[in-house]
Amino acid sequence: MTEQQLARPVYVEGDPRDLTLLDVNARFMPHEQFRQLVDNIKRDGCLTSTPLVWNDAGQRIVLSGNHRVAASIEADLRRIGWLEITEPLPRQRQIALQLSHNAIVGQDDPAILKELYEELEAVEWRQYSGLDDKALDLLEKVDVAGLGEANLDFASVQIMFLPDELERAEAAFDAARSTASADQRWLAGLSQYEPTLDALETARAAYKIGNSATALGVILSVFERHLAELADGWFDAATGEPTRAGNAPVETVVGTRELPVETAAALRRAIDRLIADGSVPEAEPWRALDILAADPRPAETQ
Incomplete structure (x- = not known):
């Protein structure tokens, strides 16, 4: 590898729809985090960090900031700014730039992160910060008086969204069963994955929640209030007769568990x-x- 300095990138503004996103991007972003990024951009009305773009003979390829560009399009921004490299870039240099932007980042001091986060009084600003469950868990661990795992009643549950094809589903489940340590594993169809994320996102947005576990609690609370509607699975309201044999949950009759x-x-x-x-x-x-x-x-x- 020989040393080669890049010419200074130039600042350019334009429509993000004119940019080409990478087909292969090592950087991934969970659905909820991407939705938060879109919400932040809508709130700001602009990008507050700058993507890096390579102008390859008129085709502008996003080397860094693919999610920000995609989110700006979804937020309906018509104009954003980016840093643009105009000189020829060998494939090796393109990959190196992409990986370096993804990998070379600073690390948060947990104590300072906790102090700054606790200064955010409004829920919407805490949500805006984009700190996910992993980061929030880190903040909790800073508190030496926090409850230890041994003092908590908990169970680890893994929900797997599997494809419809039997062979692929069985292979995926066997692989997960051999590596995962969950106490229970629940299976769901792959087609239910997006609706599940949408339901979590709706619950988070409705109650201004940043934590996915809390959002799931909201969904379960709504479900509890509608238990009687599950009677449709065994009861025909028009005829007053059961529609199948077997047993029915009592809570679907009286609409409550207690x-x-x-x-x-x-x-x-x-x-x-x-x-x-x-x-x-x-x-x-x-x-x-x-x-x-x-x-x-x-x-x-x-």
Whole structure:
């Protein structure tokens, strides 16, 4: 490798849609982080950091800042600025520039990062900072008084989004099972991946949340409020008849997993009376609901 200095890049402004993004980019960005980048650019109305572009005989190729350029397009910016290299670049130099911009970065001092982050009082500015769950976990570890893992009740759950093809799905699951340490593994279709991310993003945006785990808690809370709608899986509301055999979850009948203790006590007393008079088998107390739900009208009026 011989030393070769680049000519000084020039600052250029133009439409980001005129730039060519890399087909192969070692730098990846999670969906949520990209959405945050788009939101930040919309808020600022411009890019606040500068991409590096190579002008290859009129074709402007983004060597560094592909995600920023893509996000600026999605944010509907019509004009951005970038640094442009106009001299010929061998393929080796292009790759070296791309990798160096991705790899040579500073590192945060956790204590200072925590101090600065805690100065952000408004939730929207904390969200704007773009600190992800990994960085926030780092901030928590700075606090020596924090709870240790041994003091927490937790379970590690891994959700895998698999393709429809059986052989590829089985191979992916076997590979994950041999390497992952999750306590449980849940499988979902690959087609459900984007809707899942969209649901998390909607929950984050609605409540101004930066943490994905908290957003998932919001989604589960909304789900709990709509348990009764799951009755569609076994009940035809038009006919009042079940649509399948087997059992149905009780919460899809009453719309809640819990009852007020007064209601529960009254129901328990009614069941005990029916068991005592022999109307309901002791081993099947739930059959009391058949009696409680029986239509009291005479047969000819039903």
